[in-house]
Amino acid sequence: MSLKKIAIIGGDRRLSELAILYANDGIYVNTYNVSNVKANDFIFSFPTLNEALQDVDICIGPIPFSKDGINVLSEAGPPLAIDEFLSAYPTAVPLFAGSIDTEVNHKIDELGIRAFDLMDREEFAILNAIATAEGVVDIALREMPITINESLCLVLGYGRIGKTISSLLKNMGANVWVEARKPSDYAWIRSKGMNALPLSQLQNFLTYPDLIINTVPAMIMSENQIRYLHKDTLIIDVASGPGGVDFAACEQYGIKAIHALGLPGKIAPRSAALYIRYTIKNILYELNF
Secondary structure, three states: OOOOEEEEEOEOHHHHHHHHHHHHOOOEEEEEOOOOOOOOOOEEEOOOHHHHOOOOOEEEOOOOOOOOOOEEOEOOOOOEEHHHHHHHOOOOOOEEEOOOOHHHHHHHHHHOOOEEEHHHOHHHHHHHHHHHHHHHHHHHHHHOOOOOOOOEEEEEOOOHHHHHHHHHHHHOOOEEEEEEOOHHHHHHHHHOOOEEEEHHHHHHHOOOOOEEEEOOOOOOEOHHHHOOOOOOOEEEEOOOOOOOEOHHHHHHOOOEEEEOOOHHHHHOHHHHHHHHHHHHHHHHHHOOO
16 A cells, blocks of 8 residues: 555654655645644645544654653644544554653553554664764864864763764764773774773773763763863763753753754754655555555
8 A cells, every 4th residue: 555645743843854755755744733844735734633634544743752741742833732642543543753652652552553663663763873973973063172083082872873973973083982881892892993981981081081972861971970071071962861961960060061852853854854754664564554
């Protein structure tokens, strides 16, 4: 089955770009609470959620689905409560969104809705990491008084985002150290010409970095660590949720720290939209949809 009409609900600039991509493919797009979307022969903006969800093949929601656990994330329109969204949702329509939390997933399962979390897909997570890494570099170039070339950069965590950011910084001529926890990660880091830093040695190393990028979604830079930093160190935290940095302690010690969430939607919304469409296409193919 090929898509004929889809719904796009809420979100940021990624979803407004996504509406254009689908419309350019000749697919009708119903939107609700989508910012900066321009109606045309294929894109329709509806005043109510029920109208937007009528007779669609699939529905695409925001990434993350919610930031506060109460409302569906949206940069436009009145707040849309998660419970209101789910109660109006047609159960036969597959739902695609990102970073759907456990409690919301439980409600979705109880209602019998087929939901697919894009952040659980390896291809999407890897592609998303590219835009995140470029966003980190953009912030660093604007905020640091020195070049990335020859600077000392510490990346905390060696998951998908940590791998991508550290490699990009290395290619820009930085002296890159990566905090990791597994011997296999140490080997990969060394094989790429970077330096591995075990977590047990982190505190002793903190007087050196010019730039610290945190990718770990747990408190890794507490007050006990932050007090060792020199005053010109820049911290960029891209970890989801509350992040992994004590921002109050950073303010206390005069350390500039930026919690940079949603970078793909901010710096490369069109590329991010392409990643979303590509991943949804793969899922639908696997479902023989």
